[in-house]
Amino acid sequence: MMDYNKYKRGYFMPPVVTYDWVKKDYIDKAPIWCSVDLRDGNQALVKPMNLQEKLDMFRMLVKIGFKEIEVAFPAASDTEFQFLRTIIEEKMIPEDVTIQVLTQSREHIIRRTFQALEGVPQAIVHLYNSTSVAQRQQVFQKSKEEIKQLAVDGAVLVKELAASTPGNFRFQYSPESFPGTEVDYALEVCNSVLDVWQPDSAHKAIINIPTTVEIAMPHVFASQIEYIHKNLAYRDGVILSVHPHNDRGSGVADAEYAVLAGADRVEGTLFGNGERTGNVDIITLAMNLYSHGVNPELDFSNMMEIIEGYERLTNMKVSERHPYAGQLVFTAFSGSHQDAIAKGMQWREKHNSPIWDVPYLPIDPKDVGRNYETDVIRVNSQSGKGGVGYMLQQNYGVQLPAGMKEEMGYLAKGASDQGEKELTAEEIYNLFKAEYVDNTQKFDLLDFLFNKQEGSIVATLEITRNGKCDKINALGNGHLDSVSNAFKAYLGLNYDLSFYEEHSLGRESSAQAIAYVGLTSNGKVYWGAGIHPDIIQASVHAMLVALNRMA
Ligand SMILES: CC(=O)SCCNC(=O)CCNC(=O)[C@H](O)C(C)(C)COP(=O)(O)OP(=O)(O)OC[C@H]1O[C@@H](n2cnc3c(N)ncnc32)[C@H](O)[C@@H]1OP(=O)(O)O
Ligand SMILES: CC(C)C(=O)C(=O)O
Numbered sequence: 001m002m003d004y005n006k007y008k009r010g011y012f013m014p015p016v017v018t019y020d021w022v023k024k025d026y027i028d029k030a031p032i033w034c035s036v037d038l039r040d041g042n043q044a045l046v047k048p049m050n051l052q053e054k055l056d057m058f059r060m061l062v063k064i065g066f067k068e069i070e071v072a073f074p075a076a077s078d079t080e081f082q083f084l085r086t087i088i089e090e091k092m093i094p095e096d097v098t099i100q101v102l103t104q105s106r107e108h109i110i111r112r113t114f115q116a117l118e119g120v121p122q123a124i125v126h127l128y129n130s131t132s133v134a135q136r137q138q139v140f141q142k143s144k145e146e147i148k149q150l151a152v153d154g155a156v157l158v159k160e161l162a163a164s165t166p167g168n169f170r171f172q173y174s175p176e177s178f179p180g181t182e183v184d185y186a187l188e189v190c191n192s193v194l195d196v197w198q199p200d201s202a203h204k205a206i207i208n209i210p211t212t213v214e215i216a217m218p219h220v221f222a223s224q225i226e227y228i229h230k231n232l233a234y235r236d237g238v239i240l241s242v243h244p245h246n247d248r249g250s251g252v253a254d255a256e257y258a259v260l261a262g263a264d265r266v267e268g269t270l271f272g273n274g275e276r277t278g279n280v281d282i283i284t285l286a287m288n289l290y291s292h293g294v295n296p297e298l299d300f301s302n303m304m305e306i307i308e309g310y311e312r313l314t315n316m317k318v319s320e321r322h323p324y325a326g327q328l329v330f331t332a333f334s335g336s337h338q339d340a341i342a343k344g345m346q347w348r349e350k351h352n353s354p355i356w357d358v359p360y361l362p363i364d365p366k367d368v369g370r371n372y373e374t375d376v377i378r379v380n381s382q383s384g385k386g387g388v389g390y391m392l393q394q395n396y397g398v399q400l401p402a403g404m405k406e407e408m409g410y411l412a413k414g415a416s417d418q419g420e421k422e423l424t425a426e427e428i429y430n431l432f433k434a435e436y437v438d439n440t441q442k443f444d445l446l447d448f449l450f451n452k453q454e455g456s457i458v459a460t461l462e463i464t465r466n467g468k469c470d471k472i473n474a475l476g477n478g479h480l481d482s483v484s485n486a487f488k489a490y491l492g493l494n495y496d497l498s499f500y501e502e503h504s505l506g507r508e509s510s511a512q513a514i515a516y517v518g519l520t521s522n523g524k525v526y527w528g529a530g531i532h533p534d535i536i537q538a539s540v541h542a543m544l545v546a547l548n549r550m551a
């Protein structure tokens with residue numbers, strides 16, 4: 001049995017709670033992004049990246065557009081140290097990119113960190129120590145004052161080594177395990193560190209507030225951030241950063257609410273890789289902004305390549321439902337969604353609309369390298385005529401008339417249901433062809449010709465039926481009418497030629513045409529289609545199929 005009595009809420013509300021952030025309903029500018037893929041993401045992998053893999057990931061992050069990248073915990077391993085030496089000595093850090101490294105507030109770790117950084121064009125040295133009640137008691141066994149002193153000592157050493165090490169340095173401090181820390185105490189520690197660094201608007205320090213383990217609802221974090229934002233010393237000289245994790249599944253909400261509450265910067269990873277349930281997913285955050293018409297300052301137009309790189313380098317998988325990126329996130333299988341998407345796409349094309357508002361698609365899949373043909377509408381037994389029609393139109397240029405589309409929808413749905421599988425565009429087209437184009441088993445037309453006679457048309461048809469050839473003819477006021485009259489007499493059928501439509505299947509003049517014929521008998525419509533470069537041949541064939549289906 002599970003025992004909820006074992007748990008209690010372990011977070012702290014700030015001494016003064018304000019909800020200014022609630023009044024804002026959108027974010028109008030991208031925060032400063034910092035990728036921590038190569039540090040927090042890396043430290044959570046079964047097999048941390050090797051040097052080459054780290055270099056590849058670094059290049060990918062630069063290409064996406066990150067200007068701040070936490071690249072290593074240099075004191076952790078040789079690989080981490082060597083990675084730094086490589087990108088510094090090989091001059092692989094672009095001028096507009098600042099790398100960041102993480103260090104515990106321990107003397108030998110800080111010293112090793114600065115050795116790794118020698119000669120760096122510009123770097124952020126990120127100092128952290130735990131501040132939570134649990135860690136003070138259980139891990140450090142130190143008082144509040146002693147923990148604050150630990151942070152201050154680290155800040156002093158970082159400042160000293162920055163002055164004596166070749167390179168340009170900025171400083172960052174994180175009260176790690178912040179969610180289990182009294183908010184006013186975390187603020188006090190941060191302010192003491194800032195007293196050492198003495199930042200100003202020309203030399204800004206970064207205070208980074210993590211949800212090291214996410215233990216509260218996102219609005220709690222927002223209220224904590226709003227309090228820190230309003231009470232932080234040297235506020236003009238501080239970039240207020242957040243570093244959400246995702247233990248309760250609200251990492252994205254933590255980050256967005258925190259930005260509303262005054263955060264200037266967000267640390268996160270691609271696809272939310274990171275400790276336990278991960279860090280906040282920067283792709284989702286950036287694309288959320290993008291979908292509101294805000295420049296995200298990161299480029300995910302090549303999402304498929306990013307997924308490939310991420311999966312190869314981390315050995316992790318991007319889920320099919322991952323926002324903006326997963327294999328299925330732009331796909332509708334269900335009939336009513338497909339219908340609305342297909343109509344929305346047509347509306348958009350017809351009205352040449354500059355704004356994207358297609359139902360069920362929060363962004364244009366093409367913006368992230370996906371395509372309409374294979375990604376948007378897929379057909380199974382939950383699908384409807386809209387989706388089936390869309391597949392035929394997108395992939396084969398076939399624009400079925402409304403009534404025929406409905407019948408074709410049920411045909412495809414039935415095939416999928418019976419086969420217990422998804423149908424590809426090719427399978428749908430083959431079903432369509434077999435039922436409406438190639439269906440001439442009962443009788444077929446060997447040849448036909450037309451003659452004019454006193455303003456009318458005489459059709460002469462050569463028909464094979466049950467292995468026997470017949471030649472018939474009839475008069476009509478048009479080509480199709482004369483063919484229809486000939487068949488009526490020959491087959492003894494009574495029907496109305498109730499529907500006729502044709503269109504080209506391609507842009508060139510030599511392209512195939514498709515004709516659709518609907519014959520109504522006893523209230524039921526029998527459909528047929530013909531495909532031929534010559535439209536008359538296509539129409540006669542369409543009628544032939546409709547009759548085969550009726551007979
Ligand atoms: C939330 C986060 O993601 S924080 C980042 C975590 N990332 C990592 O730990 C990955 C890289 N880390 C490592 O490779 C190793 O931990 C090292 C090399 C940094 C240190 O290794 P070691 O000293 O062997 O071990 P370890 O990390 O367990 O150190 C524990 C000691 O450091 C102390 N400590 C841990 N964090 C800090 C800190 N931020 N500041 C000061 N002291 C710290 C602990 O209290 C403990 O002290 P003790 O020796 O008195 O018991
Ligand atoms: C080092 C800190 C910022 C961290 O990763 C965390 O608290 O999650």
Ligand SMILES: [Mg+2]
Pocket residue numbers: 040210212243245275279
């Ligand atoms: Mg973290």
